[in-house]
Amino acid sequence: MDALIPQLLNGSAQGALLLLAALGLSLTFGQMGVINMAHGEFLMIGAFSAYLVQQVIVASDLSIPVALPVAFVVAGLFGLLLEVTIIRWMYRRPLDTLLVTVGVGLILQQAALQIFPSQGVPVEKPRWLDGQLTILGYDWPLRQLFTILLAAVCVAALSAWLKYTSFGRRIRATVHNRDLAETTGISTRTIDRLTFFVGSGLAGVAGVAASLIGGTNSQMGAQYIIPAFLVVAAGGIGQLKGTILAAWAVGVALAFFAYWTTGSLAQVLAFILVIVFLQLRPQGLFTVRTRSLA
Amino acid sequence: MLELTDIKAGYGRTQVLHGVTVPSADVVAVLGHNGAGKSTLLRLAIGLIKPSKGRVVFDGEDITSLAPNQRVARGMAYVPQGQQSFGQLTTLENLQLAADGRRRRKALIDAQLARFPALEQFATRKAGLLSGGQRQQLAIARALITEPKLLILDEPTEGIQPTIVAEIEQTIMELAAAGMNVLLVEQHIGFALEAAERYVVLASGHVTQTGEGGKAATSTVRAAMAI
Numbered sequence: 001m002d003a004l005i006p007q008l009l010n011g012s013a014q015g016a017l018l019l020l021a022a023l024g025l026s027l028t029f030g031q032m033g034v035i036n037m038a039h040g041e042f043l044m045i046g047a048f049s050a051y052l053v054q055q056v057i058v059a060s061d062l063s064i065p066v067a068l069p070v071a072f073v074v075a076g077l078f079g080l081l082l083e084v085t086i087i088r089w090m091y092r093r094p095l096d097t098l099l100v101t102v103g104v105g106l107i108l109q110q111a112a113l114q115i116f117p118s119q120g121v122p123v124e125k126p127r128w129l130d131g132q133l134t135i136l137g138y139d140w141p142l143r144q145l146f147t148i149l150l151a152a153v154c155v156a157a158l159s160a161w162l163k164y165t166s167f168g169r170r171i172r173a174t175v176h177n178r179d180l181a182e183t184t185g186i187s188t189r190t191i192d193r194l195t196f197f198v199g200s201g202l203a204g205v206a207g208v209a210a211s212l213i214g215g216t217n218s219q220m221g222a223q224y225i226i227p228a229f230l231v232v233a234a235g236g237i238g239q240l241k242g243t244i245l246a247a248w249a250v251g252v253a254l255a256f257f258a259y260w261t262t263g264s265l266a267q268v269l270a271f272i273l274v275i276v277f278l279q280l281r282p283q284g285l286f287t288v289r290t291r292s293l294a
Numbered sequence: 295m296l297e298l299t300d301i302k303a304g305y306g307r308t309q310v311l312h313g314v315t316v317p318s319a320d321v322v323a324v325l326g327h328n329g330a331g332k333s334t335l336l337r338l339a340i341g342l343i344k345p346s347k348g349r350v351v352f353d354g355e356d357i358t359s360l361a362p363n364q365r366v367a368r369g370m371a372y373v374p375q376g377q378q379s380f381g382q383l384t385t386l387e388n389l390q391l392a393a394d395g396r397r398r399r400k401a402l403i404d405a406q407l408a409r410f411p412a413l414e415q416f417a418t419r420k421a422g423l424l425s426g427g428q429r430q431q432l433a434i435a436r437a438l439i440t441e442p443k444l445l446i447l448d449e450p451t452e453g454i455q456p457t458i459v460a461e462i463e464q465t466i467m468e469l470a471a472a473g474m475n476v477l478l479v480e481q482h483i484g485f486a487l488e489a490a491e492r493y494v495v496l497a498s499g500h501v502t503q504t505g506e507g508g509k510a511a512t513s514t515v516r517a518a519m520a521i
Contacts, residue, residue: 166394173380173391180378183340184392185366185440 006138007255013144015251016151020209022228022235022243023154024202027195028079029229030238031175034087034196035094037101039228040221041108042200045078046071046207047216048112051121060124064208068150071204078108079200083193091192105221112218120217129212147209154205158198159240171195175238230274236284245285250274295320295444295475296339296370301348303338310334312499313348321476323490323507325483326519330496332479333375336448339477340372341365353443371442375449375479377429379436381422385413388421388432392439406435409465427458434465444475451482463489483512495519 021043028034050067057063082104090097129146132139162168174181174191182188210220231250235242250270257266278284298316302309310331316322324332337343339350341362350358357365362372380388389406393399407414410431416424421432430450437445447466451459463485470476470489480486487493490507495515503515 166390169383169387169391169394172383172387176380176382177378179342179362180374180380181391182362183342183366183372183374184436185363186391187361187363189361 003259005136007259008252009135009138009140010144011252011255012248013147013251014254015248016144016148017206017209017213018224018227018231018251019151019244019247020147020154020206021203021224022231022247023151023158024199024206025228025232026235026238026240026243027158027171027199027202030232030235030240030243031171032091032192032195032199033094033237034091035098035101035229036082036087037098037225038082038105038108038221039101039200039203040223040225041105041112042075042079042203042221043207043210043224044108044112044216044218044221046075046204047123047211047220048116048121048207049074049204050123050208050211051116051216054124060126061128062126063124064126064129064212067208068205071208072201073204075204075207076197076201079203080193080197082200083196087196088189088192105225109218109221116216116218118218120215120220122215123208123211125212143212147213150205150209154202155240155244158202161198162240167191167194227271230271230278234274234277234284236286239284239286242284242286246274295353296322296477297349297351298335298339299349299351301335301338301345301350303334303343303345303348305334305343309346310499311338311345314494314496314499314501316477316494317492317504319490319492320473321470321478321489321491321507323486323493324477324479324496325486325493325515326496329498330519331499332496333448334499335496336372336374336446336477336479339446340370366440366442369441369443370446371437371440371444372446373430373433373437373448373450375452377426377433377453379421379424379429379432381420383421384418385421385424385432386417388436389413389439392436396440402439402441406439409438410435427454430454430462431458434462438469442474444477445469446477448479449481450478451480451485483515487512487515 025039028036049071053067053070054060054063057066086100087097129143131142133142133145162171170186170191173186174188178188231246232243235246253270253273254266257269295318297318298314301311301314304310311334314335324335326332338345341360349356352368352370389403393402396402412428413432413435421429450462466476466489478486478489487507493505493507494501495503497519
């Protein structure tokens with residue numbers, strides 16, 4: 001029982017970071033069906049953006065709030081560039097997309113290695129993230145709380161954007177039936193670009209959060225990409241609430257497995273659990289209910 | 295308003311339309327058996343497929359190379375076969391999609407809700423949960439919200455209960471009477487000929503007969519469809 005609360009809180013923070021990494025994928029993979037293996041590298045770009053912002057704005061109290069939108073825009077622009085130059089030609093060729101984006105990911109990793117030191121660069125935590133909050137007798141680091149809060153804000157903003165704005169409606173319509181969307185007057189090319197920009201931008205925001213926990217290096221994206229894909233698949237393709245629940249469940253499972261075994265074995269066990277779950281329920285946690293196919 | 299001239303088109307290596315020409319008229323009905331190429335012709339008219347040969351001219355402008363959304367912006371609207379709607383969006387969201395970016399957005403939506411009262415009743419219900427007839431009404435309402443100059447309808451009464459068929463046919467007749475141009479594919483030959491100013495009969499992707507609607511004998515059209 002003593003371990004329950006700390007592991008639950010730790011797991012929630014891990015789940016929040018996983019959710020941030022998976023949130024962008026829930027758009028580009030979940031909604032558009034694009035297997036973008038370079039998504040992890042957009043996360044890395046977000047993390048390096050935070051470092052670069054700190055070179056300009058030295059006061060970390062201010063630099064991290066500034067870094068969040070900067071990382072969103074920078075990673076989003078990289079995503080947009082990828083969509084315009086490569087992905088747009090491959091929408092109905094998932095295997096080709098996968099292979100090409102693996103290549104793009106490697107190029108971005110090597111580019112980061114050329115620009116930044118191989119051991120990575122530090123991102124300084126703001127002072128307001130030092131310290132702890134006592135919850136149920138457990139001292140919970142504010143840094144973890146910040147990750148959860150950031151994930152909650154991103155989820156709320158994304159959900160509201162998809163549900164209440166005209167762009168959100170158009171994205172949902174395009175995902176549902178591209179031809180019908182076009183003949184309703186929606187420029188599906190514009191929607192594709194916008195969706196990719198936002199999805200990649202969210203990876204950039206995740207990168208800032210990840211940099212505060214584990215610093216930055218050129219390989220950091222690789223450690224998030226597979227878990228993020230598993231989370232999106234386990235949640236149910238295109239189902240945001242499923243992604244949230246799956247991320248939290250995987251985060252908590254990781255925390256408990258790490259407590260009972262070791263950190264690396266915990267990763268193995270958690271993802272075996274996801275794979276077994278997907279074998280039993282390939283459609284994921286949530287599915288679409290309609291009376292018709294259209 | 296819409297002229298299709300010497301159209302050749304198909305899917306991959308399979309050619310479906312072999313030099314089809316559709317004259318310009320206020321209401322044109324395209325008739326033919328299943329597989330004759332009617333739906334392909336309408337998909338081509340709205341831009342979902344491109345012709346390998348031929349021209350599509352709308353309102354005096356060559357629109358052959360334009361994307362569907364650009365054709366909608368120029369005043370074309372399309373109601374596809376099969377009561378298609380955005381099933382995961384509510385009825386109201388389906389209508390809002392077509393109205394987004396237009397002036398008098400609310401008035402445009404309200405006008406269609408008034409035209410099809412069943413849609414108002416189920417405004418917050420997901421479109422995928424509506425009946426087939428309601429989904430078809432929604433598809434027509436969504437098209438009309440764009441205030442089109444030309445309405446393209448692909449078998450609007452197919453698979454729908456008779457009472458709603460009558461409502462849809464009445465709506466089409468009212469729109470035509472109000473001056474809207476209509477390009478109609480319809481299996482119900484009697485209604486199509488009654489509504490049409492001109493008709494075109496397709497068989498195996500070839501035009502086998504054209505004529506003036508209303509005056510044409512149904513038996514003559516049926517004979518042409520069989521060729």
